[in-house]
Amino acid sequence: MATRVFVPADTTAASVGADRVAAAIAAEAERRGENIELVRNGSRGMFWLEPLVEVQSDIGRLAYGPVTKADVAGLFDAGFLKGGAHPLGLGLTGEIPYFKNQQRLTFARVGLIDPLSITEYEANGGLAGLRKAVAVAPVQIVDDVKASGLRGRGGAAFPTGLKWQTVLNTPADQKYIVCNADEGDSGTFADRMLMEGDPYSLIEGMVIAGLGVGATQGHIYLRSEYPRCWKVLNEAIERAREFGMLGDNILDSGKAFELEVRLGAGSYVCGEETALLESLEGKRGEVRAKPPVPAISGLFGKPTVVNNVITLASVPIILGCGPAFYHDYGMGRSRGTLTLQLAGNIKYPGMIERAFGLTLKELLYDYGGGSASGRPLRAVQAGGPLGAYIPVEDFDMPLDYEAFMERGAMIGHGGVVAFDDTVDMLKMARFAMEFCAEESCGKCTPCRIGAVRGVEVIDRIKAGTEPEKNLQLLESLCDTMQYGSLCAMGGMTPYPVVSALKHFPEDFGLKENHNPEN
């Protein structure tokens, strides 16, 4: 029997040579007459070990990494196909503490299976949710999602079931399910990993959403920065259609749902749901004023569910294992698991799925191992480019939506970017404004003009031009942007700026503790 060898086809694994390693393994096996089956799986999310090669053995999957093309012949010499010892050997993948100490629900199959094999998908728990969904009334689906406590994982944390209920209750000749796969926050990659590593879970989640609210058409709005996802999703949709997961007769239920992927075009603000809908309609990605909310008037003016990738991909578990199973994870009003993405200046970067409640400190040191540079960590930015900078003193914060909000921070999509003590926080604050100026859709003035003025004001502070006066001006500008902008782009750009100023006043040339509230 052929030995199964796994080499991730994940973007990040490939970015550090996984495709070359896979080709070298195939060639070396051929040369030596070894019978192998090469599987291009998703990533296990331990990126400092990528490319991570795994071999199926009697006792489980054995890991070797990080493997380079030059290591391949040596691995064969060491008999890695039989689990032979090698300096890159890591033992059983499932026993690596970083991986073992996770609670993988949404990511249960990512890295485990051949992403495009429906057979493997089903053998590992896939389709259980959809089988239940086709057999029950729509309202039962919505009730299950409500009871699970699932909240939107894209950043806003809005209760998913409530959104679905609104769409279900709004009569229309056509309704839509839109998946927001415009994962633009720096430091986030969970959506990408899931779409590349387990695309059917997203497809299944979207079909269930369609059955739940009475929508027959779905769109995945994918950012153009994800070329591998584009290929995987299109292939997966085609296979799902052939299998009967999509089409006019889903799992022989007589119910219908169609799905297509649309490509974005490099606009960050299109990750905002109303700008995304404009873009799907073929227009400039300008934000719409709310109300009406998309659940009532969304794509082409029809009731539309807009949910993030992880939100939708979590739905099959809720249906399949029951809402109580999912609700049992988490703390307070943050139920289920959070997919954390640890990046930046960190020794062990990766994707960690855990129930809500882990502290930042545990995440950064127990998982992350501190900085990659070996210098002390100074700050992290959580929640993407619009998220606050959090100083070391606040690392005891539990990862919980409400706990973060209390301290003026946000979890957002779960990205945490670490910086060591060489970071210049004035520069980071300036970058936040520069990014907003670059990416603003231009519809509202506080964001469009405010961001440009913000860069100028910070430059004057840096140059030492009337610093006190300009700091006051910066605070006033941030206040205007925060309360006067139409969407989170302008409304939250002040978060990184104000938090940088509050926690790191010395970087702005201020000696004493500077309190922006005074």
Next chain:
Amino acid sequence: MTYDTNRIEAIIDAHRHRPGATLPILHDIQEAVGYVPEESIPIIADALNLSRAEIYGAVTYYSDFRMQPAGRHIVQVCRGEACQAKGGCDLEEHAKRSLGVDFHETTRDREITLEPVFCLGNCACSPSMRVGDEIFGRVDEVTFDEVIRDLKSNRGAN
């Protein structure tokens, strides 16, 4: 004119029945021609029953679309915070200096157009860059130079 107008018509025909067809059409035209020619705008507008201003507005809004030809390769360097935390700013500077261009500019030999990008989702192996559909992680000055050298020497690539 160095492109085939029939090709553009064919692309438009393939998508015109789809609701909100503008972006798929623009993507395909850019893929086929390398940019979105000004002359194609009234044709798209006509086919979709939209105004030229609406199509022009979309082309100029999205940073992916260009109305002028780029160099033979587009090299994108990530400017996201996760890349900055690992020396991304130095990489940006190195890219500009070694190619002798600023962002949005093309080298004199028309080989490389340098563009910024705000996050490639490759944040766990930052800093990152992209050429065509290939993404590179843990990029330092040496690997950047290697990638550029390979692009320039391998004239048949992409």
